[in-house]
Amino acid sequence: MRIFGKGRHRPSASWRQATDRAFTLIGDGRYEDAGALLTRAADLEPWLSESWFNLALLHKFRHDWEQARAAGLRAVALLDRDTGAPDWWNVGISATALQDWPLARRAWQAYGLKVPGPPTDSGEPLGMDLGSAAVRLSPEGEAEVVWGRRLDPARIEVLSIPLPSSGRRWGEVVLHDGVPHGERSTAAGHTYPVFDEIELWAPSPVPTWVVLLEAATEADRDALEQLASDAGFAAEDWSSSVRLLCRMCSESRMPSDEGEGEHLDPHDHSEPGHPGPLGHRTDGQLWVPERECGVAAPASLVRGLLDGWVADSPESRDWRDLEEVC
Secondary structure (H helix, E strand, O other), X not given: OOOEOOOOEOOOHHHHHHHHHHHHHHHOOOHHHHHHHHHHHHHHOOOOHHHHHHHHXXXXXXXXXXXXXXXXXXXXXXXXOOOOOHHHHHHHHHHHHOOOHHHHHHHHHHHOXXXXXXXXXXXXXOXXXXXXXXXXXXXXXXXXXXXXXXXXXXXXXXXXXXXXXXXXXXXXXXXXXXXXXXXXXXXXXXXXXXXXXXXXXXXXXXXXXXXXXXXOOHHHHHHHHHHHHHOOOEEEEHHHXXXXXXXXXXXXXXXXXXXXXXXXXXXXXXXXXXOXXXXXXXXXXXXXXXXXXXXXXXXXXXXXXXXXXXXXXXXXXXXXXXXXXX
16 A cells, blocks of 8 residues: 655545545536545645645646645645655646746756756746647647647747637747647657647737648748748648547557658548648648648738748749638
């Protein structure tokens, strides 16, 4: 049997019953009822770090960051090990949500992560160099997995252009949970975790547009993406980058889509023969000139960007039906 706490005592049967029932209620979305039970469990066994860890989790689910931080700090005060405890990770998430940078830095270091360099003027832990990852936006709704850059263990900057249904934009920073749900692998053999979004941390002022392109070749499409990138913004060919997956597939290890042509991915639940976000596969052709493309750029720039792209090769490029969607 597992032994809890510094005093090496076993939790009471009442504590276990209240805790088990609380997590059943959490699974049903009944956070208020679960909170009453977890508060009772903490009153029964206040010396157990698990009592406060569970309360911190509940407050995280509710996005009550002040309470999550308070409960998390009580949990870590009762730990009997120096590094690696998930209690510290939850403290780091709540501190990041509150922009309590000294505590966030302390939490990541206590977990065992290296935070390079001295604190900035604000204390924000920068330069952790955690690389790329994927984040699942709106995990409880019309979930969408997009690529991003990890700023620290709890934040990702979105580098894909999300579909308008997600309500998210390119360049936004989202707070994410610590446990990955799924992976994405590339043809080069690299594997990246998929984290679930908790909430929007920093909005982006850059709107999302959808436009229909006529691009004779992949090189024509690539030229628009490069032109947008050079301008400091983004364009993404949704016709080839979007797949519709069931939840089970999305939360498993999935190959990322690379290239065109006939895709025989058994996990792809989109409709073959439909270009755009509702169709990942083509009918066997190597290239379909009509592309549905997302563009992240200011209103003052987007038409000039598209016109400049066409002007570079008017015989093989055109665009129409530009619409702001998010």
